[in-house]
Amino acid sequence: MIKLDSPSIKIVILGGLGEFGCNMMAIESGEDIVVIDAGLGFPPENTPGVEIIVPNISYLKENQKRLRAILITHGHEDHIGALPYLFSQVQVPIYAPPFAYHLIKQKIKGNFLVKDKKWLNKIIIGDYYQIGDIKVEFFPVNHSTPDSTGIILYTKAGIILHTGDFKRGKPLIGTNSINWKMLYERLPSRVRVLCSDSTYSIVSGNSEPDQIVEPHLADIVKKTRTKVFFSTFSSSIGRIKQALKVAKDHGRQAAILGDSMSKKINIARKLGYLSGFENTVISVDKLKSLPSHKSMLIVTGSQGEKNSVLMRLTRGKFKGIEISSGDCLVLSSSIVPGNELKVAEMIQKLSVKGVKVIDQTKAKIHVRGHALKDDLKELIKIFQPEFFIPIHGQYEHLLEHLLIAKEAGISRENIWILERGNVLQISSKGSELMSPVPSGLVYLTGSARHIIDSSVIDNIIDVGGNGVLTISLLINLSNKNRELKCFVDQIEFTASQDVLKNIKDYTQETLETAVAHGIKLGRLDSLMIQRVGQYLTMKNIPHPMIRINIINPNKTK
Numbered sequence: 048m049i050k051l052d053s054p055s056i057k058i059v060i061l062g063g064l065g066e067f068g069c070n071m072m073a074i075e076s077g078e079d080i081v082v083i084d085a086g087l088g089f090p091p092e093n094t095p096g097v098e099i100i101v102p103n104i105s106y107l108k109e110n111q112k113r114l115r116a117i118l119i120t121h122g123h124e125d126h127i128g129a130l131p132y133l134f135s136q137v138q139v140p141i142y143a144p145p146f147a148y149h150l151i152k153q154k155i156k157g158n159f160l161v162k163d164k165k166w167l168n169k170i171i172i173g174d175y176y177q178i179g180d181i182k183v184e185f186f187p188v189n190h191s192t193p194d195s196t197g198i199i200l201y202t203k204a205g206i207i208l209h210t211g212d213f214k215r216g217k218p219l220i221g222t223n224s225i226n227w228k229m230l231y232e233r234l235p236s237r238v239r240v241l242c243s244d245s246t247y248s249i250v251s252g253n254s255e256p257d258q259i260v261e262p263h264l265a266d267i268v269k270k271t272r273t274k275v276f277f278s279t280f281s282s283s284i285g286r287i288k289q290a291l292k293v294a295k296d297h298g299r300q301a302a303i304l305g306d307s308m309s310k311k312i313n314i315a316r317k318l319g320y321l322s323g324f325e326n327t328v329i330s331v332d333k334l335k336s337l338p339s340h341k342s343m344l345i346v347t348g349s350q351g352e353k354n355s356v357l358m359r360l361t362r363g364k365f366k367g368i369e370i371s372s373g374d375c376l377v378l379s380s381s382i383v384p385g386n387e388l389k390v391a392e393m394i395q396k397l398s399v400k401g402v403k404v405i406d407q408t409k410a411k412i413h414v415r416g417h418a419l420k421d422d423l424k425e426l427i428k429i430f431q432p433e434f435f436i437p438i439h440g441q442y443e444h445l446l447e448h449l450l451i452a453k454e455a456g457i458s459r460e461n462i463w464i465l466e467r468g469n470v471l472q473i474s475s476k477g478s479e480l481m482s483p484v485p486s487g488l489v490y491l492t493g494s495a496r497h498i499i500d501s502s503v504i505d506n507i508i509d510v511g512g513n514g515v516l517t518i519s520l521l522i523n524l525s526n527k528n529r530e531l532k533c534f535v536d537q538i539e540f541t542a543s544q545d546v547l548k549n550i551k552d553y554t555q556e557t558l559e560t561a562v563a564h565g566i567k568l569g570r571l572d573s574l575m576i577q578r579v580g581q582y583l584t585m586k587n588i589p590h591p592m593i594r595i596n597i598i599n600p601n602k603t604k
Contacts (some may be wrong), residue, residue, distance in 0.1 A: 054203035055474035057466075057484050058240065058436065059484055061292075062086065062102035063441050065466045065534060067124040067384060071102045072242070072438070073210075076202040079179030080110055082117045082139075083198060087128030089385075090490070097490045101129035105485040109135050114139045115179045119494075121146030121195035122213035123282055131155055134166075142168045142176060144185060144194035146284070148222075149314040153506050162402060188213035189224035189257075191416030193320055193342055197225065204473060205239030208233040208430065212244050212439065214254040214418045216464065219285025220320045230284070242431035245440035246417040247573030248448040253421045255414040259601055261289045263411040264377065268297050271375045272340045275299070276297040277355050278349040279413075281308040284315045286379055287306065287345060294343040295327045303332040304356040304365065344368065349380040351389030361396050372401025378579075379413045384441075421452060427455035434478055435462045436471070442519045442534030446598040459600055464534070487544050488587070514540030518575055519596040520552050522568065530600075531558050540591040553582050568597060 058078050063070030067089030069377050074081050086319050107114060117139055120126055127147055134141075137255050143151055148169040155167070163457040170176065172194065175185045182201040189195070190212045200207040218224055227339040246404040247254075268275055277290045287308075294301045296419070301324075303309050312328075315321045338510050348357025357376075359365040370376065376397060382390050394404050407413040427435065435457045439450035445464050462480070463471055468486030470480055516537050523530040535547055542550075556577045561571060 054473040055238075055472055056204040056207065057432060057481065058207075058242075058471045058473070059106060060467055060469045060471075061104065061106065061486060062088075062467060062488075063125075063439055063485075064437075064445060065536065067246075067439075068443060069100060069102050069129070070126050070439060071104075071129065073107070073449070074181070074200055074202075074207060075113075076179075076181050076200075076204065077127045078113055078182055079115050080107075080113045080238070081115055081181060081183070082107065083199070083435065084120055084126040085117055085129040085133050086123070086125040088125065088137075088488070093550060098492045099128065099487050100490055100599060101132050102484060103487040104133055104136060105491055107133070109485075111137050111139070114483040115181075115551070117141045117145050118185075118198055119143035119151070119182060120194050120198060120209070122150045123212070126212075127151055127154070132489070138166070138168055140168060142166050142178075142183070142185075143195050144170055144172055145318055146192065146194040146314065146320075149281075149317070150311070153310065153314075156303050159310065174481065186225045186230065186467055187218075187221070188224065189216050189218045190539040191257075191285070193218070193220045193284050193315065193318070199234075201235075203275075205433075206234060206236060207240045207242065208238045208432070208440075209242045210244050212246065212417060214416055215422050216256040217258070219257050219288060221299050227426055228265070229551040238430045238432040240434045241427065241430055242436045242438045243426060244347060244417055245423075245425060245444040247415055247419050248423055248437070248440065248444045248451060249417045250415070251421070252419050254417065254419050257285060257414055257435075259380070260286065260412055260414060261293065264289060264379075265293045265296065267377060267405060267410060267412070268293050268299070268343070268374065274339045274344045274370070274374045275590060276357070276360075276370055276374060276376040277343060277345045278376065279345075280348065281305065281311045281347055281351065283380070283416075284311065284320055287312065287315075288321055290343065290345055290377075290379075291321065291324045291327055295324060297326075297377050298341045300329045300334060301327055301343040301345055302329055302331045303345050304331065304368070305419060308345065308347045308356075324538045335461060336365055337373075337520075348393075349378050349390075350383055350386045352394040358393060361393055361400075363389065370397065370400070375402070375403045375405065377412055378404065378406040381407070381413065396488075420447075423448065424451050424455045426456060427452050431456060433461060434473060437462075441517070441536035442466075443517055443536055443596050444504065446519055446534070448598070450598065450600060452599055464532075471567050510584055514591045515594060516540050516550075516579070517549070517596055518579065518599060519553075520558055520571065521598045521600070522562075523600050531555075531560055531562055537591070542588060546586065546588065550579060550582065551584075554579060568599075571597065 057406040059073040061071040070084045070086040072083045184199040185196040197211040198209045277287045346356040348355030360370040380420040434453045437445040468483040470481040519534040535551045576593045
């Protein structure tokens with residue numbers, strides 16, 4: 048264990064690593080703790096009764112006296128959705144950029160004070176905030192929702208740079224995104240720890256600019272002489288602005304359908320992000336009187352959500368509106384992992400109706416909102432941090448980001464693949480894992496967000512769909528940095544946390560035994576699938592599809 052005689056920081060992972068959603072990380076510096084983001088996750092379809100999932104915050108409750116602030120990078124649900132639950136348990140000031148600030152204000156009602164301080168603070172992007180002994184800077188990044196930021200923490204033990212969710216290029220709305228090289232040049236010292244978005248680390252190339260979508264959407268609308276339905280994430284205000292501009296340019300008026308969409312658009316209007324469309328956006332009742340070729344409907348439901356407007360239209364009419372043969376539906380969003388089947392079924396039903404469905408496989412009507420491999424490598428090369436932590440994504444994504452960092456010049460021993468509950472200590476003497484903190488997931492249901500005990504999750508699983516289980520094997524057989532580690536990702540495969548831990552332990556034991564007995568790496572795929580299958584059968588758990596992903600950090604690409 049490192050003996051400390053100088054300032055140190057601890058990075059505590061509460062969620063968002065080894066999973067999509069539930070993003071939450073705490074930073075300890077001396078007697079001060081700040082939290083970055085407080086996100087939720089959504090359960091698979093085969094867990095009836097569970098509505099949302101949030102991180103276990105026992106560590107925060109135990110350390111409330113040291114807790115100084117919650118810092119929010121942006122307003123997506125996987126970064127702010129757990130705030131109502133967290134704030135009901137732990138009262139602490141929240142700092143958020145403008146768009147996220149208004150979303151949070153809607154989520155947590157009331158004008159509360161925390162220790163005579165405002166409970167919710169709207170930050171100015173680019174400004175500095177002194178929070179305890181930590182100086183905090185929010186800087187602008189390009190992402191798929193307005194006012195997205197990264198965060199820099201200036202601590203006594205060095206600089207921590209957290210990218211938030213980001214991509215290259217200029218945002219469709221709001222402040223220009225940061226120039227990474229200029230940021231690097233103005234920092235007072237080297238970045239000690241870089242925490243970087245891994246969402247699309249498995250996709251080669253550079254991210255595409257959002258601006259390329261508009262001409263493709265305009266071409267579709269120009270050629271369509273019937274109603275146009277446009278669906279995207281309700282927080283994708285920039286994409287909605289593009290749709291409204293295309294409608295206006297082609298003599299159409301638009302109605303907004305869906306509560307979440309309407310609320311977010313109203314906030315965007317309040318902030319001045321959707322000015323110039325006062326005569327374009329009309330009520331649903333007024334739109335009904337328009338000829339089909341003069342109308343556009345912007346609706347929720349791009350992920351096939353059961354009660355969304357688009358799914359209701361798929362089943363029949365909604366508020367007197369019908370989607371019928373000859374109409375055009377534009378789906379301008381990526382499919383969230385786990386929603387593939389729902390979206391495919393929705394498209395199939397609409398196609399049978401005679402609806403022309405256009406998604407990103409048929410036209411350039413959506414681009415990704417996260418950095419790709421080459422973007423991520425460029426960022427690491429610019430900053431050359433002392434330590435690197437991939438964040439945001441399943442283990443498959445984190446491990447791929449590990450390889451990217453290594454190619455960008457970061458030593459393997461300075462790259463940390465962390466998981467829920469891990470505590471990484473950084474000091475002048477180096478880095479090491481400390482004793483873990485309580486962690487896990489909390490399952491919530493109902494408007495009052497009642498907790499469902501995780502022990503009952505196994506008993507409420509609908510066995511109609513068994514999902515996918517990905518076993519990632521990190522194998523490094525070099526003498527200097529020998530590593531044999533297993534990581535488990537699941538999509539639509541649901542089991543209790545105890546079962547998932549047992550699967551991880553079982554695969555770890557299998558891997559170590561296989562290597563000790565000289566079994567060739569080429570045989571690990573079939574061996575792992577066989578052994579995991581045996582365990583699931585023994586526990587009477589329905590078998591998912593099992594994928595094996597082998598990562599060798601010393602292998603030259």
